[in-house]
Amino acid sequence: MRLADARALVPDLLTTPGAPQADRRLLEAVAGWCDRYTPWVALDPLGGAVAEEGAEACSTGGFGGDAGLLLDVTGCAHLFGRDEEGERALLADLVQRLSRHDLACRAAMADTAGAAWALARFAERQADLFCPRHGQRTALAGLPVEGLRLDAAIVETMLKLGLRRIGDLYPLPRAPLARRFGDQPLTRLDQALGTVAEPIEPRRAVPAFRTRLAFVEPIGRPEDIAAATSRLLAALCRQFEQAGVGARRLEIALYRVDGSVDRTAIGTSRPNRDNPRLMKLFEEKLGELDPGFGVELMILAAPEVEAFDGTQDVLPEAGAASGTAVLSADIEGMVDLADRLALRLGAENVVRLLPRDSHLPERVQTAGGAARPAAAGAWRRVADLKGARPTRLLQRPEPVEVTAIVPDDPPSVFRWRQHAHRIVRADGPERIADEWWRPRTDGSRPPANTVPLFRDYYRVEDDDGGRFWLFRDGPYALASSGRPAARWFLHGFCA
Amino acid sequence: MPVISPNAFAPPAASRAANDAAAPVAPALRELDLREKVRRLERAHSAQRAGRQAVALGVPAIDALLPEGGLLTGALHEVEAGPAPSGRVAAHDGAALGFAAHLLGRLGTLRPGGTLLWCRRPSGAFDAPPYAPALSAWFDPARLLMVTVRRDEDLFWAMEEGLRGTGIAAVLGETRAADPVAGRRLSLAAEKSGVAALLLRGQPAPAQAVCTTRWRIASAPTRSTSSASFGLNDVGTPRWRVELRRNRFGLPSVAETPSWLLEWNDEAHCLSVVPQALHGSTRESDVRSCGARLVGEGGRHRRLA
Numbered sequence: 001m002r003l004a005d006a007r008a009l010v011p012d013l014l015t016t017p018g019a020p021q022a023d024r025r026l027l028e029a030v031a032g033w034c035d036r037y038t039p040w041v042a043l044d045p046l047g048g049a050v051a052e053e054g055a056e057a058c059s060t061g062g063f064g065g066d067a068g069l070l071l072d073v074t075g076c077a078h079l080f081g082r083d084e085e086g087e088r089a090l091l092a093d094l095v096q097r098l099s100r101h102d103l104a105c106r107a108a109m110a111d112t113a114g115a116a117w118a119l120a121r122f123a124e125r126q127a128d129l130f131c132p133r134h135g136q137r138t139a140l141a142g143l144p145v146e147g148l149r150l151d152a153a154i155v156e157t158m159l160k161l162g163l164r165r166i167g168d169l170y171p172l173p174r175a176p177l178a179r180r181f182g183d184q185p186l187t188r189l190d191q192a193l194g195t196v197a198e199p200i201e202p203r204r205a206v207p208a209f210r211t212r213l214a215f216v217e218p219i220g221r222p223e224d225i226a227a228a229t230s231r232l233l234a235a236l237c238r239q240f241e242q243a244g245v246g247a248r249r250l251e252i253a254l255y256r257v258d259g260s261v262d263r264t265a266i267g268t269s270r271p272n273r274d275n276p277r278l279m280k281l282f283e284e285k286l287g288e289l290d291p292g293f294g295v296e297l298m299i300l301a302a303p304e305v306e307a308f309d310g311t312q313d314v315l316p317e318a319g320a321a322s323g324t325a326v327l328s329a330d331i332e333g334m335v336d337l338a339d340r341l342a343l344r345l346g347a348e349n350v351v352r353l354l355p356r357d358s359h360l361p362e363r364v365q366t367a368g369g370a371a372r373p374a375a376a377g378a379w380r381r382v383a384d385l386k387g388a389r390p391t392r393l394l395q396r397p398e399p400v401e402v403t404a405i406v407p408d409d410p411p412s413v414f415r416w417r418q419h420a421h422r423i424v425r426a427d428g429p430e431r432i433a434d435e436w437w438r439p440r441t442d443g444s445r446p447p448a449n450t451v452p453l454f455r456d457y458y459r460v461e462d463d464d465g466g467r468f469w470l471f472r473d474g475p476y477a478l479a480s481s482g483r484p485a486a487r488w489f490l491h492g493f494c495a
Numbered sequence: 496m497p498v499i500s501p502n503a504f505a506p507p508a509a510s511r512a513a514n515d516a517a518a519p520v521a522p523a524l525r526e527l528d529l530r531e532k533v534r535r536l537e538r539a540h541s542a543q544r545a546g547r548q549a550v551a552l553g554v555p556a557i558d559a560l561l562p563e564g565g566l567l568t569g570a571l572h573e574v575e576a577g578p579a580p581s582g583r584v585a586a587h588d589g590a591a592l593g594f595a596a597h598l599l600g601r602l603g604t605l606r607p608g609g610t611l612l613w614c615r616r617p618s619g620a621f622d623a624p625p626y627a628p629a630l631s632a633w634f635d636p637a638r639l640l641m642v643t644v645r646r647d648e649d650l651f652w653a654m655e656e657g658l659r660g661t662g663i664a665a666v667l668g669e670t671r672a673a674d675p676v677a678g679r680r681l682s683l684a685a686e687k688s689g690v691a692a693l694l695l696r697g698q699p700a701p702a703q704a705v706c707t708t709r710w711r712i713a714s715a716p717t718r719s720t721s722s723a724s725f726g727l728n729d730v731g732t733p734r735w736r737v738e739l740r741r742n743r744f745g746l747p748s749v750a751e752t753p754s755w756l757l758e759w760n761d762e763a764h765c766l767s768v769v770p771q772a773l774h775g776s777t778r779e780s781d782v783r784s785c786g787a788r789l790v791g792e793g794g795r796h797r798r799l800a
Contacts, residue, residue, distance in 0.1 A: 333661025334610045334640070340660075341642055341653055349643045353627045353636050365627045367641070374637040382628040391592045393626040410727060417586060425719055426727040461730045464579035465716040467589060492626060495593030495714075495733040495759065 027067050030103065031203055032261045034069060035253065036297050037090060038076045039206040044068035044117070068120065070113050070200050079212075088130055101259045110136050113200055114192030118147030118166070137193055141167030148188040154181050166192075207251070207301035209243070211235040218257045218294025225254070225295065226286055230279050232300035237275045246271025246308030250278065254289055255297035262289050267347060268339050269371040271308035277336060284343055338370035355379050359432050361393060361457075361491065388430060388459060390469040390492025397489035400470065407476045410458040414470065416490050421462035428458035429472075459494055467494035530747055548689070550601045554766050557737075560753060561708070562744035566598060568605060569689040570707035571682040574598065575696035577713035577738065588697040590714035590735050592625060593633075593759065595667060595695045597766065600633030602665040602691045609664030612657035614642040614650050616670060632761060638664070651677035658684040658692055667693040671700055678705045702741070709741035715756055733759045734769060 007013055027043060034041045044067060073090060080089035091109050098105045108119035110131035122143045123129050131139040140147065143166050145158050158181070163169060169177070169189060178186055190196035211232045219225065229252060240246060251265040266281045342350045351367035354374045358364055364382055368374070402411035410426035433454040455471040462468070469492035476486050549563035558564050566572060574595045576588035599611055611634065617624070627636035644650045650670050657666040658681065666685075678694075682705040685692045694706070702709065717731030738754045756769040 330662030337660035340656055351641050353639055379631045379636045389629040390626055391589045391629045392623040394623045425730045427730045459730050464581050465714045466585055493587040493589030495589055
């Protein structure tokens, strides 16, 4: 129905412009809030798909009044009571809490997502909203065919043919039905009845390990939150122990009384299930959490875990580096420190230097994880060249202007950053050829049958005692040869 | 540097007596006496530091001046790049980095296998990070834990965390910021843990009052091992002009700022003092400081013997 038609029918109709983005944000917030019941929460895929098509389509579905959330509460209802009682209690709790936030909602529970979807929208009696185990066939029979999540065109045809209820489809032979309407009605029917599985894609990754703590009275003091975290952590560490894993990442979520959720996470560089140590990492982060008007529920989850056999393996590389036994406490301390630093500065900013097999100076040194230092002898191979190498290497070689008396000689003067340096001593050249087996930095491969490019490195000393590492990019070329003149670069500073 | 007057803490009567007693003594002797007293007071001030250790630099002339015969662990040390001999401020600190790496390597021997924490703040696209193949002359780069930060506060925080942590042999921070509060905190944290902290400054920086030693390093011209028949002579082993600009708890030196010309020997893995006369420095200040140094050292050697 168009707005003009509606106004003609009801002249004093109240209208507000639609805001699908705001609707979506609200739905996301509610979905985040629903994490309190189960980690497996999805936005209703049908509603989402319709909303993407634009405002026109919203009149038939989408995020207006038809938007929905799908919650997979398998294995979660026992927290509210035994078997069916628990499931009913969970459903009632959900509706009651949501209505406390002034959200009008209808929630239904069934064995399948399809059945729950249909019941939530089309069930006529309040009692029908809860569908007992394996009862979806009878529960759905009386509902209109719109409840099968079908395209509007199919629904229209079905209505014309007199197929008004889902139950009308049960006795029909399947083959003619498929020929008439395509796959969709059969698939949707099978999904709703549970003969075909319908996977729900959760909004957030579902952690394998998770503990929750609900409070009778909302808490808000930092000490209380810390105490609750430590209790959750203790419970989670017991789970880890039974499963033989350690956490690489832990996430804590505070569910506040106003329905919003605040989260923070910690990471460790090695699998860990040491309660006090993890708690220490959390202590740094808990200050960032805002309890708002009070916290009614806390959930601690481990989205990333790794197998961990319980004995802290001593890093053999670090031990062998000095040729003496290294106290494992030292290594523990180092890993702890790296974790704490990474927590504040980011894991990519706390690294070990690793050697790499390469001739190019800028490729020799690379970064690796803080808990995995290079092997003891790894740097010894490159150490043979240490005298000829600079103590600082420019990340990007900087072009310099040079003056050389003899073209192939080291320069006699070079100008870098507006300063002329007169060279009094020089070592070199050390020729380092391009690695032809590797694509260049710009992605191109050097053309076949050409002399690979090379750099001639010189270690030079200026009249001020400063020592520099210069290179000439490629062979010297006369201006008449047609090749571009070789350029000079400054690449590092020597001790 | 906080100057503590010996009289400030002494009871009035004693101080008067001390003054009376000191009156007839020659001024030079009295000054030495006072210096000794100040030194004692300063040491008493830090006497609670148990098990103070020092690690020798491997240069007897320098180690003799330093407290406990070397670089104190559990203290803050500062290494700054000095101006070149011509007085121009060098645009890079390759030499200061080499000296700092030498200190780091020496400190690392106290705790074999301990981690060396290196904190730095990259300077954008023109950044020149330390290069591990060269550092391996002084220590195994596998022991380094490199930390890059975006702000100076984070750098000081990371250093402090490192000093508090276990399994850390030494902590180095590369920064141009001179924050007295942060310096004081670092110094206290170092005292508490017994781990040495180094501040490496790429440019001459305002002095930090709290450091135990401050070094100023400038690279110096080397001596070519052979002279080429044509073209340029080759570059010799690295030479540094090292000034000890502050030496808390250490022995007083006759020269205002003791200064040495050091040479790093790559084969022998040691630093050695280059005899100045052989070096043939023509600069007036060099000659003057060298003369003062020789006098000072003569006295020291006699005492040690």
